[in-house]
Amino acid sequence: MNNHDKAPVTVIGLGLMGQALASAFLRAGHPTTVWNRTASKADGLVAQGATQAASAAEAVAASPLVVVCVTDYTAVRGLLEDTPDDWEGRVLVNLTSGTVDAARDMAAWAESRGAAYLDGAIMAAPDAVGGDAWIVHSGPRSAYDAHEPTLLSLGSGARHLGDDHTLTPLHEMAALSLMWNMLNGFLHGSALLRAAGVDATAFAPIAVKGVETVAAWLTGYARQVDDGEYPVLDSTLDGHVAAMHHLVEASESLGVSAELPNLIKAIAGRAVAKGHGDEGYAVLVEQFAKP
DSSP states (O other), rough: OOGGSSSOOEOOOOOOHHHHHHHHHHHHHHHHHHEEESSSGGGGHHTTTEEEEESHHHHTTTOOOEOOOOOOSHHHHHHHTSSOOOOTEEEEEOOOOHHHHHHHHHHHHHHHHOOOEEEEEEESSGTTTTTTTTTEEEOOOOHHHHHHHHHHHGOTTOOESOOOHHHHHHHHHHHHHHHHHHHHHHHHHHHHHHTOOHHHHHHHHHHHHHHOOOOOOOHHHHHHHHTTTOOOOOOOOOHHHHHHHHHHHHHHHOOOOOHHHHHHHHHHHHHHHIIIIISSSGHHHHOOOOE
């Protein structure tokens, strides 16, 4: 199949992620138009076969599918304000990170210009784009379906979450919460071991195995959260709190910050004080669900 058989696409914003997106479209055979305020960022993509637009307006006019990935939604609006008011027949896919309110406002902006709007989030690093990257979208299902073959060029995990544009930033923030909590746990554990003269590289294989073990619990935890019932699977919350106390003591005895384990212990302690000590760990979702 040659490039003329593939749908054309435009990529606006050529940072590390934007370049990865454009490269993935090119590798999949899509005629790809690119634009960035710093024109030299397009040089490598032009060498791969991309067409460099002279302006954002020209970039938008080049394709029925326009993908934007920049620093934030304010930057998106700044780049697109000078494009024509009439976007009729075009789909704008915004893969920029942002808030629920920003996604809602961006959808209204796009729709006021006749564009269908998909809010998207890339759940992967740039080097995974075009491979097994998960890229989620929310907005009109018809717009997603019309361009799904093209969007799948960015990652085999491309999927539609629903018609509500705010579902994407909500899922992205939930995934970031998961990521930072996992990384902070690893880094705190590494600090504990470093205080005892153990290298983080020696801890890493054990940490990976621990993450895999916990990952296997998530489907069961999800069912508990949805059912609102929290049976004990491994230990009661009381048992977990006792172990949390040990982690606090170990941190303090080694001269390592106990701030993180103390925070976790405080949250769990509130649940115990409300009478949930004999339930499973997933009952903590009720604490996180409150202001």
